Amino acid sequence: MPSQSRKQITDPRALRALAHPIRLKLLELLTVDGPATGRRLADLTGESTASVSYHVGQLVKWGLVEPAVDLAHGRERPWQATSRGITWTATGDGSPEFATASRALREQFIARRLAALDEFQRHEDEFDVTWQEAAWIGEDMGYLDVAELTEVTERIRAVIAEYTNADRPRKEGARQVAFFAYAVPTYDGPS
Template sequence: MPEQKPMPSKIELTDPRALRAYAHPTRMTLAGLLRREGPFTATRAAELTGESVASCSYHLRILAKYGLAEEADPDGPGREKPWRATADSTNWPGYSDDPAVAEAADALTLAVAENHFARLTKALEARRDLPRQWQEAERFTDTTLYLTPQELADLGERMDALLARYTDRGADPSLRPEGARRVPYLQIAYVAPEPVRREPARPEPREEDA
């Protein structure tokens, strides 16, 4: 097999078709597995996801069509070739002047949120089986802040800098200390909708007021 090129840290999706394609839950799952477990074949993908080999093969080809996956060894022998991820993570616009891009990006963000929620629900259902130290270390908290757009962006950058201390462990298992486990760490900050303020209803005029 030829020497593998270093994987880029991020791939940027801006094509509405690519955004819509990636929003499929099986494709998001396969992209994540390729980054953690890949390279692997469609047969191995089926074992990891519970989907059929034909379904995994189809979804892997769709990921490849939009640059999210590629054949690990296109010239290698055999009918079923392994696939690999093309980047460590996927980014898409938080804002776009193009209505088609904005709509597709919002749909992808919603699909990702639903995917995270489904995985979180499964983790919560199984957390009683974790050792006490892991149960106590898990984070389930929220805080309401009053921020400007710049302050919110600055806070996100500081959080990213803190998390960057540990991201190399994903690609290099030798950097993981004994006892380390995979921990999805979600960062979610959104602007709360303003409450609808209704004017008090004016009383109907009475006959004697007319």
């Protein structure tokens, strides 16, 4: 059973390895939907089983995925995420290597979420009106200091975590929902 906490990544090589769209998708599938075999992951991603095997191996190498031993049946070996997600700092050990790897992984996350938003917008009319009304895309701005920004992001994460906890029972009629938020200072020149 994977840990419900997020795995802190501190090695820039792990960040670089994870900054790959297929690996991010595989990790997302195993984190959100639970254990799956290589064949199932190939079906869900459209990748070959050989490609999935290679990318899962990279996730295993960095401790993000492990065999789901309790669920193994015959030759099919299921995999599971080792944690509920990942986290890393923007600057890590302060090295340029870490900062570059962190930025590359962040860019992949942003690209995935923007693609999901674009997909929703292109197909919005196909959703029941109740789902259209429940979806939220918002924007706001204010002046905060570092402590306030830290507080608000922690509070937002806590609220989202209440609804994304893997142990939370899935209600009838539930759909997978992608949460994407950001809180960054606006750029007004070097500080």
